[in-house]
Structures are given as structure tokens and as C-alpha cells.
Amino acid sequence: MARILVTVMLKPEILDPQGAAVRNALGRLGLTGVNDVRQGKQFVIELDGDLDADRDALLHKLAAELLANPVIEDYRLEVDAQATA
Amino acid sequence: MARILVTVMLKPEILDPQGAAVRNALGRLGLTGVNDVRQGKQFVIELDGDLDADRDALLHKLAAELLANPVIEDYRLEVDAQATA
Numbered sequence: 001m002a003r004i005l006v007t008v009m010l011k012p013e014i015l016d017p018q019g020a021a022v023r024n025a026l027g028r029l030g031l032t033g034v035n036d037v038r039q040g041k042q043f044v045i046e047l048d049g050d051l052d053a054d055r056d057a058l059l060h061k062l063a064a065e066l067l068a069n070p071v072i073e074d075y076r077l078e079v080d081a082q083a084t085a
Numbered sequence: 086m087a088r089i090l091v092t093v094m095l096k097p098e099i100l101d102p103q104g105a106a107v108r109n110a111l112g113r114l115g116l117t118g119v120n121d122v123r124q125g126k127q128f129v130i131e132l133d134g135d136l137d138a139d140r141d142a143l144l145h146k147l148a149a150e151l152l153a154n155p156v157i158e159d160y161r162l163e164v165d166a167q168a169t170a
Contacts (some may be wrong), residue, residue, distance in 0.1 A: 007127055031147060043125075049118075055118075062111060
């Protein structure tokens with residue numbers, strides 16, 4: 001089994017009002033020195049078997065086009081090594 | 086500067102219809118062997134200075150109660166070592 005983490009974040013140049021709201025809330029609740037907060041999505045994908053080269057390429061394509069909106073978002077794909085048996 | 090990643094996921098016993106929709110879409114688009122997909126949120130928090138014990142404790146409390154809904158969600162808090170200068 002392979003566990004893949006796909007993290008999707010707004011591109012740095014895109015305003016993130018949800019993140020800004022969280023930043024303000026953290027400050028109001030007493031956390032000092034908060035410079036910036038960005039909010040994104042994480043998908044945890046469990047696959048049967050290992051992630052072979054074909055599935056890896058397809059997963060990158062789907063992450064870039066389906067899980068992320070390529071106009072405003074970047075994605076990061078990681079294999080969770082602890083879960084790989 | 087410290088960069089903290091707070092990842093919020095639905096508890097394992099809570100149904101995740103968004104994740105199920107993504108699982109079905111990945112399968113339809115040709116990715117084989119997808120067992121499960123769960124969708125969560127990730128907050129990237131940039132703090133001035135190091136994360137001292139007081140701020141760490143407060144951040145855990147705020148992550149558990151503000152960023153996550155403790156009735157249905159779990160959170161994980163990681164310090165991004167690459168960003169700590």
C-alpha cells in the first residue's frame with residue numbers, strides 16, 4: 001500500500017482572505033508574532049500496491065489539473081514513507 | 086522565523102463525501118487501485134522568531150479548538166524545519 005499526500009495551496013501572488021482571517025483570529029486570541037497564514041487543502045490518497053512510474057505520472061497530471069486549479073493554485077505531491085509497506 | 090504546518094482531517098470514523106467524490110473521479114480518469122481518499126485542510130503559519138514553549142502550547146490549543154472542529158476533526162502540528170532560520 002502507498003499513501004500519497006497531495007497538498008494544494010493558493011499561488012503566493014494570489015490573495016488568501018481565509019488565511020488572513022485566521023491570522024487575525026490567532027492574533028486576537030493571544031498568539032504573538034504571526035506574520036502570515038495561508039490556507040490550503042490536503043488530499044490523502046491510499047493506493048493498492050506501490051506507486052509505479054505510470055501511476056506516478058498520471059497522479060501528477062491529475063493533481064495538477066483536477067485537485068488543483070492551475071490558474072490560481074500550486075500542488076505538492078509527497079509519498080508518505082511511513083505508510084508504504 | 087518559524088513555519089508551522091497545521092493539518093486538519095476528519096476523524097477516521099466520520100464519513101468524507103468530498104474525499105469519496107475525489108476517489109471516484111480519480112478512478113474514472115484512469116488511476117487504478119485507489120482505495121481511499123480523505124480531504125482535509127492545511128494551514129501554513131509563519132511566526133516571527135522561534136516557536137518557544139509558551140507559543141507552542143497556545144498554538145496547540147488554538148489548533149485543537151479554532152482550526153479544527155474537535156467534534157469531527159483531528160489536527161496535526163508540525164514545524165517545517167527547512168523554514169526555521
